[in-house]
Amino acid sequence: MTQQTPIPAEEFIDAPTGWVRILDREALEIARPLIPVVLNGQRLVLFRDEEGELGLIGRNCPHRGADLCYGRLENNGLRCPFHGWHFDRTGQCVEQPAEPEGSPMYKAIKVPMTPVEERDGGIWAFLKDGDTT
Amino acid sequence: MISQQLNDTITRIGPKTEAGAVLRCYWHPAALVEELESQLPIPVNLLGERLALVLDDAGDLRLVTRISAIGEPAVFYPDSTEIKIEVTGPTYPVMVKKGIAFAYLGNGEAPEFPNFDCFRADDTHVFAFKGLWECNWLQALEIGIDPAHASFLHRFLKDDDQGSNYGKQFRDKVAQTSMPMTQVLREYPRPDINVEETDYGLKITALRHMDNGQTHVRITNQIFPEAICIPMSREMTITQWHVPIDDENCYWFTLFTSFKEPVNKELMRAQRLKEHKLPTYAPLKNRENSYGYNPQEQADETYTGMGMDINVHDQWAVEGMGRIQNRTREHLGRSDKAIIRYRRILRQAIDAMGAGNRNALPMQNGEKIKTIIGPLSNDAVAPTENWSGASHQADLERRAACPWDASV
Amino acid sequence: MVPIKATLFEDFIDGYFPLNVSLGHMLTRHGFSSAWILMRVAPMMEIPGLTAAEPVPLHLNPAHGGQVDWLAATIRISGQIASLSGLAKWHWNDPARANEKKFLTTLRLAEPAFLRGVGFMAGDVYSRSLGKVRRETNDPNILLLSTAQLAADPVSYKLKDKLDSALCWRTDFSQGLATLTPAALQPWACPYLELPDKKFEEGLLFRNTNNLPMSGIIADSLACL
The missing domain is CATH 3.90.380.10 (Naphthalene 1,2-dioxygenase Alpha Subunit; Chain A, domain 1)
Incomplete structure (x- = not known):
């Protein structure tokens, strides 16, 4: 008897630069709509926010590298469980709850984002060659 | 960054x-005393070195170099009967405190x-x-x-x-x-x-x-x-x-x-x-x-x-x-x-x-x-x-x- | 010699913003109008093409990185931004930048930086290096010395007898950061060492009565000599 893994298995896609259909829409119709994907060797996390929009951002938190696959899907974005850094679907950091009151540091922090859209029943991503960060 | x-x-x-x-x-923890109580010698993998805790001739604990194979896993833990000592390798002093055997791998006096x-x-x-x-x-x-x-x-x-x-x-x-x-x-x-x-x-x-x-x-x-x-x-x-x-x-x-x-x-x-x-x-x-x-x-x-x-x-x-x-x-x-x-x-x-x-x-x-x-x-x-x-x-x-x- | 209000402090400034922006935030946080600061061992970066308001990249390209070995400077707020003047020693990872003479304070720190310093509040006393600072009448522990006073060497030694652990710091304000080279450094004078024969504009003289121990800032400053 196999137990369903709590984090979906990674999806690996290698393709030339351009728009590529990476998954069917149904793939994200799971209780926790988050899937790790590796596009041309770049480790990313695909998720759907509370507005129903898609995010496709770097998998490791820019703070200290924690794995955002285990992030909290809340407040219309993805929140790292290590220190609560919160990212919107574009990868922009919008909150750092442990930083001193009034700190503007979050504005200077953004996880690289891969363009992503839904059409024709599929999820499409704009791939770049290799790891360009 | x-x-x-x-x-x-x-x-x-x-x-x-x-x-x-x-x-x-500095002194570093090398093993728990409870490990020593089950058998000796025991392997100790520490600071990139492949070692073993043994009793020396005077009956004191000592850390010695053990013979290891290339590609041995990091936490390799052979049974005491399988441990072979590299007699020309470095040896290090050991002190037991409160249930931990500490070792000093440095130069000069600890x-x-x-x-x-x-x-x-x-x-x-x-x-x-x-x-x-x-x-x-x-x-x-x-x-x-x-x-x-x-x-x-x-x-x-x-x-x-x-x-x-x-x-x-x-x-x-x-x-x-x-x-x-x-x-x-x-x-x-x-x-x-x-x-x-x-x-x-x-x-x-x-x-x-x-x-x-x-x-x-x-x-x-x-x-x-x-x-x-x-x-x-x-x-x-x-x-x-x-x-x-x-x-x-x-x-x-x-x-x-x-x-x-x-x-x-x-x-x-x-x-x-x-x-x-x-x-x-x-x-x-x-x-x-x-x-x-x-x-x-x-x-x-x-x-x-x-x-x-x-x-x-x-x-x-x-x-x-x-x-x-x-x-x-x-x-x-x-x-x-x-x-x-x-x-x-x-x-x-x-x-x-x-x-x-x-x-x-x-x-x-x-x-x-x-x-x-x-x-x-x-x-x-x-x-x-x-x-x-x-x-x-x-x-x-x-x-x-x-x-x-x-x-x- | 004018007694002025000053606060010895330690703080961290944010990385990832231009240095002068982070320092401006710091002055505002503490309610200072100006400060004299000392930073040591602060990783820094300069990313070509990155505008001041843009987020930093995820990954540090080693060619863009470097380190401020130390920085001793006065800072004053103008609007939201701080302007810096002082001395620094630095190096970049890129060997092509080894003989650089200009230290742009709009570069970004690559991580938050720890610094020690003395902060001043706005007031009526005019200081060429610190802007207008506030007089202190109540048991002052810091004095602002003008050029004329600095030139009279015996004054400093007399004061040294009077005040416990008096430490005279002098920084060369006559040269801006733009013309600095590592070879030209003599930022400090301490009464326990020979007085330098450089021309100084202003100096600070203070005694160790503050709650925050001075040993840290003294150790840091001696390490820069």
């Missing part, structure tokens, strides 16, 4: 490395041990254990000097009844209040952090100013180079070393010290043996099984969804960074100030060793090392306008009531 070269300098600890030279100036509480306490009041983390020692240490993360990584969305929580961190009530520590951490996630350099490393004060005109004061410590001393409950502290096996693996070795009742070692050991497999002390929850992650639990009960054991949360955080954290992608905030101050001391130590100036390192000044005591490590609550005396007062009260000599 720092350069790859600087990251290598502060993380790599093999025999010919700069950070390795600093670490070798330094004195400082007189920390974990070494002064009666044997009945100290319990030792260890566990494997599959990552570099430095990221393992740094999570221990990060007072901000406890309000998130270890957040319990509900507070537990305090009865059944012997031996578990953060599950005690905070002194002088009826508030569980988990509630304090959850409701006040933005501590003011003060860091001071001391003769043993760093003293870190985390202040959570509460709504009732009171402040929660938590004192933790960094003991150079790889240890921390932090409060576990009103009665107990944790002194924990993060000992390199090699550049990609480490053991945490912990001494749990009680200032009141003798430690219930049977219970502590049983709790921990349920979570680790022998003889390698590798945790049962790990990367392979996603640390027991449960998304429903993450929604309802814990911030991580990885159960109630905060050690597992820490393990996830440090292993998830990668075998050696890639600090060229790291973005520290001001709440990481203790980490920044620690790295300054480490880098100054590396420079000093390079200049042949070992005496400039913390706790390398001869006779004075034995006079280093404590360190103070507790949680206290005090009026916000005058919090600074409260920890000191609480510490003196605990020491006065302590059955063994904890006087300072």
Whole structure:
């Protein structure tokens, strides 16, 4: 008897630069709509926010590298469980709850984002060659 | 963000490395006494070297070099009958303290041990254990000097009844209040952090100013180079070393010290043996099984969804960074100030060793090392306008009531 | 010699913003109008093409990184931004930049930086280097010295007898950061050392009565000599 893994298995896609259909829409119709994907060797996390929009951002938190696959899907974005850094679907950091009151540091922090859209029943991503960060 | 070269300098600890030279100036936990009690010799994989603990001709414990195959796994633990000694290899002295066999892998005479509480306490009041983390020692240490993360990584969305929580961190009530520590951490996630350099490393004060005109004061410590001393409950502290096996693996070795009742070692050991497999002390929850992650639990009960054991949360955080954290992608905030101050001391130590100036390192000044005591490590609550005396007062009260000599 | 209000302090400034922006935030946080600061061992970066308001990249390209070995400077707020003047020693990872003479304070720190310093509040006393600072009448522990006073060497030594642990710091304000080279450094004078024969504009003289121990800032400053 196999137990369903709590984090979906990674999806690996290698393709030339351009728009590529990476998954069917149904793939994200799971209780926790988050899937790790590796596009041309770049480790990313695909998720759907509370507005129903898609995010496709770097998998490791820019703070200290924690794995955002285990992030909290809340407040219309993805929140790292290590220190609560919160990212919107574009990868922009919008909150750092442990930083001193009034700190503007979050504005200077953004996880690289891969363009992503839904059409024709599929999820499409704009791939770049290799790891360009 | 720092350069790859600087990251290598502060993380790599093999025999010919700069950070390795600093670490070798100090005693390191090599094995638990309970390992020695089952058989001898036992393998010890430490600071990139393949070693074994044996009894020498005089009947004393000694660390010697063992013959190992290329490509041997990092935590290889052959049976004592299979251990072969490399007789021309280096050997190192060993000292047993409170359930841990410490080893000194450095040059010249080994330094004195400082007189920390974990070494002064009666044997009945100290319990030792260890566990494997599959990552570099430095990221393992740094999570221990990060007072901000406890309000998130270890957040319990509900507070537990305090009865059944012997031996578990953060599950005690905070002194002088009826508030569980988990509630304090959850409701006040933005501590003011003060860091001071001391003769043993760093003293870190985390202040959570509460709504009732009171402040929660938590004192933790960094003991150079790889240890921390932090409060576990009103009665107990944790002194924990993060000992390199090699550049990609480490053991945490912990001494749990009680200032009141003798430690219930049977219970502590049983709790921990349920979570680790022998003889390698590798945790049962790990990367392979996603640390027991449960998304429903993450929604309802814990911030991580990885159960109630905060050690597992820490393990996830440090292993998830990668075998050696890639600090060229790291973005520290001001709440990481203790980490920044620690790295300054480490880098100054590396420079000093390079200049042949070992005496400039913390706790390398001869006779004075034995006079280093404590360190103070507790949680206290005090009026916000005058919090600074409260920890000191609480510490003196605990020491006065302590059955063994904890006087300072 | 004018007694002025000053506060000895330690702080961390945010990384990832231009240095002068982070320092401006710091002055505002503390309610200072100006400060004299000392930073040591601060990783820095200069990313070509990155505008001041853009987030920093995820990954540090080693060619863009470097380190401020130390920086000793006065800072004053103008609007939201701080302007710096002082002395620094630095190096970049890129060997092509080894002989650089200009230190642009709009570069970004690559992580938060720890610094020590003395902060001043706005007031009526004119200081060429610190802007207008506030007089202190109540048991002052810091004095602002003008050029004429600095030139009279015996004054400093007389004061040294009067005040416990008096430490005279002098920084060369006559040269801006733009013309600095590592070879031209003599930032400090301490009464326990020979007085330099450089021309100074202003100096600070103070005694160790503050709550915050001076040993840290003294150790840091001696390490820069």
